Amino acid sequence: MNAFVADKAQTPAGPDAAAEPEVLLRVDNVSLAFGGVKAITDISFDIRKGEIRAIIGPNGAGKTSMLNVINGFYHPQEGTITWRGRERRKMKPYEAASQGIARTFQNVALFKGMTTLDNIMSGRSLKMRRNFFWQVLWHGPAEREEIEHRRKVEDIIDFLEIQAIRKTPVGRLPYGLQKRVELGRALAMEPELLLLDEPMAGMNLEEKEDMSRFIIDVNQEFGTTIALIEHDMGVVMDLSDRVVVLDYGKKIADGPPEEVQASQAVIDAYLGVSH
Amino acid sequence: MLYDIFIDPFVQMYDMPDFFLQVLWEGFVAGILYALIALGFVLIFKASGVFNFAQGIMVVFAGLTLVGLHENGVPAFLALILTIAVMGVLAYGVERVVMRPLVNQPEIILLMATIGLTYFLVGFGEFVFGGEPKQMITEELGLPTGSTAFEMGERGLIILQHIDIAAAVIAVIMVTALGIFFNKTRIGRALRAVADDHQAALSVGISLNQIWAIVWFAAGLVALATGIMWGARSDVSFALEIVAFKALPVLILGGFTSIPGAIVGGLIIGFGEKIGELYWGGLVGGGIESWLAYIIALIFLLFRPQGLFGERIIERI
Numbered sequence: 001m002n003a004f005v006a007d008k009a010q011t012p013a014g015p016d017a018a019a020e021p022e023v024l025l026r027v028d029n030v031s032l033a034f035g036g037v038k039a040i041t042d043i044s045f046d047i048r049k050g051e052i053r054a055i056i057g058p059n060g061a062g063k064t065s066m067l068n069v070i071n072g073f074y075h076p077q078e079g080t081i082t083w084r085g086r087e088r089r090k091m092k093p094y095e096a097a098s099q100g101i102a103r104t105f106q107n108v109a110l111f112k113g114m115t116t117l118d119n120i121m122s123g124r125s126l127k128m129r130r131n132f133f134w135q136v137l138w139h140g141p142a143e144r145e146e147i148e149h150r151r152k153v154e155d156i157i158d159f160l161e162i163q164a165i166r167k168t169p170v171g172r173l174p175y176g177l178q179k180r181v182e183l184g185r186a187l188a189m190e191p192e193l194l195l196l197d198e199p200m201a202g203m204n205l206e207e208k209e210d211m212s213r214f215i216i217d218v219n220q221e222f223g224t225t226i227a228l229i230e231h232d233m234g235v236v237m238d239l240s241d242r243v244v245v246l247d248y249g250k251k252i253a254d255g256p257p258e259e260v261q262a263s264q265a266v267i268d269a270y271l272g273v274s275h
Numbered sequence: 276m277l278y279d280i281f282i283d284p285f286v287q288m289y290d291m292p293d294f295f296l297q298v299l300w301e302g303f304v305a306g307i308l309y310a311l312i313a314l315g316f317v318l319i320f321k322a323s324g325v326f327n328f329a330q331g332i333m334v335v336f337a338g339l340t341l342v343g344l345h346e347n348g349v350p351a352f353l354a355l356i357l358t359i360a361v362m363g364v365l366a367y368g369v370e371r372v373v374m375r376p377l378v379n380q381p382e383i384i385l386l387m388a389t390i391g392l393t394y395f396l397v398g399f400g401e402f403v404f405g406g407e408p409k410q411m412i413t414e415e416l417g418l419p420t421g422s423t424a425f426e427m428g429e430r431g432l433i434i435l436q437h438i439d440i441a442a443a444v445i446a447v448i449m450v451t452a453l454g455i456f457f458n459k460t461r462i463g464r465a466l467r468a469v470a471d472d473h474q475a476a477l478s479v480g481i482s483l484n485q486i487w488a489i490v491w492f493a494a495g496l497v498a499l500a501t502g503i504m505w506g507a508r509s510d511v512s513f514a515l516e517i518v519a520f521k522a523l524p525v526l527i528l529g530g531f532t533s534i535p536g537a538i539v540g541g542l543i544i545g546f547g548e549k550i551g552e553l554y555w556g557g558l559v560g561g562g563i564e565s566w567l568a569y570i571i572a573l574i575f576l577l578f579r580p581q582g583l584f585g586e587r588i589i590e591r592i
Contacts, residue, residue: 073477
């Protein structure tokens with residue numbers, strides 16, 4: 001299709017990785033508390049390279065906290081995180097970003113005053129190498145670099161079918177499109193692991209179908225590993241390779257969608273049970 | 276009465292064009308200085324959404340450091356370089372001690388923090404340099420001090436202070452440089468990103484700490500330039516801090532996020548103030564210069580709350 005895809009096509013996609021599962025990220029016995037409130041208690045799971053991993057659970061189960069731990073917003077009090085086979089020390093979010101972890105947010109976090117194009121361009125800030133003084137002088141190499149990045153961004157815009165809103169300040173866009181721009185910004189980082197926090201929240205059926213298609217395409221064409229939080233069970237069952245279920249900060253199930261769906265603990269957590 | 280308000284001032288302007296031009300020039304210079312102060316506010320507001328209450332005292336602090344170093348025998352240019360370094364250290368310190376622990380806090384908290392910073396700088400400045408007003412080392416820095424009189428044939432004479440011309444030139448250079456820096460570079464985009472959303476900026480790999488330090492340093496440089504120019508016209512004293520709040524109406528006019536807005540707003544306030552004082556001030560007994568700016572800003576707020584160039588805020592309900 002284009003250069004953007006070509007770059008990514010070398011990484012093996014889902015099915016290959018499944019044969020010999022290589023673990024991209026592993027979370028071991030992680031606990032996170034805010035004062036006396038325990039958000040996450042002793043959770044362990046892994047994310048394999050090339051898969052779509054869903055994290056589900058009722059509201060307040062600690063799903064978003066888990067993502068925040070993975071991309072460095074929160075630092076767990078206990079437990080370890082292993083990223084590409086190496087145990088990760090306490091890490092700042094921008095360091096996580098520079099190591100290939102991108103994310104979107106539950107309630108869209110875009111740069112509202114900027115255009116769609118600038119928003120997605122901002123996703124490439126880590127890839128830009130020309131230093132400060134080149135930037136100030138602007139001409140020559142820095143400009144060439146800018147053009148090169150712009151080309152990649154245009155590829156993403158094509159891929160997400162948002163050409164028409166390229167120059168629109170994102171604050172004016174409807175919610176569904178904002179979510180799509182946010183995905184675009186994360187993709188511009190060419191991440192190895194993409195964290196999606198409720199990518200379909202607040203969308204209508206058609207928008208959900210579009211978004212599902214984009215997620216599958218990102219996973220299969222670019223080989224990007226995806227971890228997503230989603231409440232729409234239909235979407236979760238269709239998209240994901242494996243599902244981890246949290247409830248009250250604890251892991252209550254982990255496995256392929258069908259298996260998780262049949263688990264009594266999960267049914268109880270979702271439907272409620274008298275204790 | 277109506278004659279005094281609507282006709283007489285214009286008759287005067289026509290009758291004594293030299294005086295009118297002189298007033299315009301004074302207004303222009305005052306406007307440039309307001310614009311410089313406002314610029315310092317805009318830089319930090321753009322990057323962190325914080326109204327930096329301490330910008331005024333930073334102007335004083337920069338001026339005092341420069342003069343204080345010189346008084347202690349440091350040559351003027353070395354003192355200038357050292358002062359720039361001090362502003363750099365201040366920027367780093369503010370980022371490390373004030374901003375970093377307050378990431379993602381509500382804006383009001385950050386505002387309170389800058390108020391705290393103001394009082395710290397007042398105390399620290401007085402402790403180190405003493406509280407008395409000081410003379411700016413204008414000549415030693417190589418800035419012109421004389422004045423030129425332009426004769427306008429039969430119609431009178433205009434006097435231009437050279438330091439004012441220098442102030443205007445320096446302001447233009449600074450504004451152009453900052454404009455290019457923030458609109459055309461990656462750092463500029465990162466800065467706007469940080470201003471819009473801290474979390475999102477972090478998630479795409481922008482280091483908040485780095486951006487904030489850069490911005491506070493830029494604001495420190497602007498404060499230094501303002502301190503020199505303003506100090507050259509009066510004294511370097513803590514009273515300047517109060518004058519710095521004239522930047523508030525300037526910002527309301529120009530918009531809190533716009534560099535050109537700061538300039539245009541500064542000029543409108545500068546012109547408006549001087550012309551208002553000299554042609555209309557007499558009607559209410561004079562002395563309107565000190566509050567006219569706020570009235571202009573208030574009227575403006577009613578019609579264009581986001582300012583001339585500010586970003587329009589659209590709330591989806």
